[in-house]
Amino acid sequence: MKIRDMVFAVVLMAAMTSCEKELDFKYHDIAPLTVIEGELTPDGAKVGITLTTPMAEPMDRTRLTDASVTLEDITDGTTYTLIPDAEGFFREPTPGITGHDYRLTVERDGNRYEAHTTFYPPVEIVSLEFNWIQMPYDHVAVLQGQFLDNSDSHEYYWVKLYRNGEIYQWGEMDDRGAVDGKVTYFTMTTRMDTDEEEDDTVLYDGDVITATICMISAPMHDYLEALQNDSNGPAMFSGDKCLGYFIASSPVSQSIVFHPDEIPVYK
Numbered sequence: 001m002k003i004r005d006m007v008f009a010v011v012l013m014a015a016m017t018s019c020e021k022e023l024d025f026k027y028h029d030i031a032p033l034t035v036i037e038g039e040l041t042p043d044g045a046k047v048g049i050t051l052t053t054p055m056a057e058p059m060d061r062t063r064l065t066d067a068s069v070t071l072e073d074i075t076d077g078t079t080y081t082l083i084p085d086a087e088g089f090f091r092e093p094t095p096g097i098t099g100h101d102y103r104l105t106v107e108r109d110g111n112r113y114e115a116h117t118t119f120y121p122p123v124e125i126v127s128l129e130f131n132w133i134q135m136p137y138d139h140v141a142v143l144q145g146q147f148l149d150n151s152d153s154h155e156y157y158w159v160k161l162y163r164n165g166e167i168y169q170w171g172e173m174d175d176r177g178a179v180d181g182k183v184t185y186f187t188m189t190t191r192m193d194t195d196e197e198e199d200d201t202v203l204y205d206g207d208v209i210t211a212t213i214c215m216i217s218a219p220m221h222d223y224l225e226a227l228q229n230d231s232n233g234p235a236m237f238s239g240d241k242c243l244g245y246f247i248a249s250s251p252v253s254q255s256i257v258f259h260p261d262e263i264p265v266y267k
Helices: 003-018 218-228
Strands: 034-041 044-051 068-073 078-081 090-092 101-108 111-118 124-134 139-148 156-163 166-174 182-191 208-216 243-248 252-257
Touching: 034 101, 034 111, 044 068, 044 101, 111 243, 124 182, 124 208, 124 252, 139 208, 139 252, 156 182, 156 218, 166 182, 166 218, 208 218, 218 243
Parallel strands: 034 243
Antiparallel strands: 034 044, 044 090, 068 078, 068 101, 101 111, 124 139, 139 182, 156 166, 156 208, 208 252
């Protein structure tokens, strides 16, 4: 994509900047609901269990360990029992297998929750670069990344950006804009005048931005999209009512160092 086409695309993708925190589950004054955040990667399974927090109270991220958590490889019939670690995450080191179907089951306090998904392969990141784009109020550093789409079918992705190892932005997308098998994403980051930028978005010379991309299911895409719009989204688990998600994928990452004086400026 040529740089003169970028500004319109930047506007379309600006939603990626609308949430710059990890997934915080904070809801109205109702009885606390169980929140399950599960992932299976080539490093194994990791599941965190918490409770929702009333709106008027500070966020409580205390992880619950009084549960039974199992992961079943539906494809080959193997079942694994996850064990809580010192941080309160339930873990199992066996890596996921591309193309296999998995079921995550959590039982706690007489309730049972189940979710299943397919393990998705990694994508290949092609490029990651900054460009200064002139906006009415200042120049803004736009981060542009490209990665290869895995197939001709409709695919969905979760893009997370980290600043010096801490979450910076995240967003969901699909491959409808792919050109020649490449998916391009844009997001606005810091202003050139850092004195006018907020702390949660400002970038300084030497900051390291890491883009992590993983393929996700259509329901997971819809779930993330709902969160971006201040909604709980579609239920990802069957059984008793709970919130949260379960993904099985192979995340890939690439980093770039922010050097503002070396970034091209486009008007």
